[in-house]
Structure formats: C-alpha cells, structure tokens
C-alpha cells in the first residue's frame with residue numbers, strides 16, 4: 195500500500211531474479227495521507243540502493259522512483275513507457291555491464307545478507323527528509339558506500355573469555371549463537387545479521403564479544419574444545435583422584 199514498505203531486500207531480490215529494471219511508484223512528496231512519510235523513506239532507500247548498484251558495477255539507472263497520485267494515469271503511462279524504453283536500451287542486467295551472471299548473483303546474495311546491517315548503520319540517513327532534488331546526490335557518497343563494505347563489522351566470541359552465561363544467546367534475535375550449558379559460545383557467521391546485541395549484553399566482567407572490522411573472523415573453536423571446566427569442579431575431580 196505504501197512505497198515505504200518497499201524494502202531494500204525486495205529490490206535486490208528483483209535484480210537477483212533477473213529483472214532488468216525496477217520501478218517504484220510513490221505518493222507525491224509532502225502529500226502523505228498519514229504521518230509516516232513513507233515516500234521519503236522509499237526515496238532514501240532508492241538513493242542508497244543506486245549507490246550500492248554502482249559499487250557492484252550495475253548501472254543505477256535500472257532503478258527508478260517516481261511520485262504521483264492515483265489520478266495521474268496519463269503521467270504514469272508516460273513515465274512507465276519512458277522507463278521501459280530506457281531499460282531496453284540498457285540491455286540485459288549484468289551482461290550489458292560486463293559482469294558474469296554467476297558473479298552477479300553471488301554479489302547480490304552477499305549484499306542481501308548484509309541488508310539488516312546496512313539499514314542499522316545507515317538508519318539516520320534512511321529516515322531523513324530531503325528538501326530538494328539537489329540534495330539527492332549528496333545523501334550517500336561513493337566513498338561512504340565503498341567504506342561501508344570494506345569495514346563491515348563482524349562479532350566474535352573470544353573463547354578465552356566466554357563464561358557460557360548464555361545471556362547473548364537468549365537475546366540474539368536470529369538464533370545465530372551456538373549455545374549450550376557450560377559450553378563456550380560461538381557466533382554462526384552465516385546466520386548473524388550483525389545487530390550488535392551480543393556485544394551490548396555480554397556482562398562487563400566477561401567482555402567476551404569483540405567487534406572485528408574489515409578483517410577475517412578467526413575460525414570457530416572446535417566442538418570438542420568448547421566445554422568449560424569450572425575451577426571448583428576441577429578441584430573436586432582432583433580430590434576424588
């Protein structure tokens with residue numbers, strides 16, 4: 195119903211499914227029926243997505259947003275016809291840009307995985323209300339987007355510090371932490387959406403969760419080495435011997 199509902203992931207999915215162009219139609223800016231300004235959110239998402247497309251080598255002209263009312267049928271037909279012609283001229287997605295189809299799919303999949311992280315990091319800008327089209331190009335810059343991907347943050351649990359208190363696992367929104375009683379916890383990097391909750395909630399006396407930026411994450415500790423032997427228990431075992 196509202197263009198504000200069009201998520202960045204939807205646009206990436208359309209391209210991933212081979213669409214050559216994506217058009218988003220929204221209500222006219224400053225004429226939102228509610229107080230949500232969803233059309234501004236859609237505009238900001240499109241500006242961000244266009245920069246991301248440039249980053250991976252896709253022509254950003256393949257994504258278009260236009261604002262109009264439901265009574266402007268003729269305008270809609272004109273805009274769609276013009277956009278259709280443009281997309282035809284651009285040619286097939288990826289092929290026209292000289293990107294191998296497999297490589298494009300994997301790039302889009304990689305970016306899609308980072309959508310929650312991107313939305314979190316760019317939250318403020320995505321919620322901004324631009325006053326004029328002159329501001330559109332300045333909202334997200336090429337350098338900023340290049341940095342966004344080169345400095346992606348990963349969360350890692352230091353096996354030397356984790357005390358298996360289970361706090362992080364209980365609070366992780368996507369069950370991305372391998373957790374069991376008396377077992378050193380491990381972040382499943384494939385599932386992690388990089389929300390940072392585990393970093394925030396790990397008790398200060400342990401500080402076991404660390405942020406790693408732009409570097410590979412150390413491999414997870416093998417399962418057989420995850421058991422934590424508590425000092426009291428160790429002593430009792432020795433006394434028994």
Ligand code: SF4
Nearest residue numbers: 366386387389390392
């Ligand atoms: S960063 Fe968020 S999603 Fe990732 S493991 Fe920590 S709590 Fe879970």
Ligand code: SF4
Nearest residue numbers: 356357359360362396
């Ligand atoms: S909150 Fe910290 S100490 Fe507790 S299980 Fe998670 S990483 Fe380990």
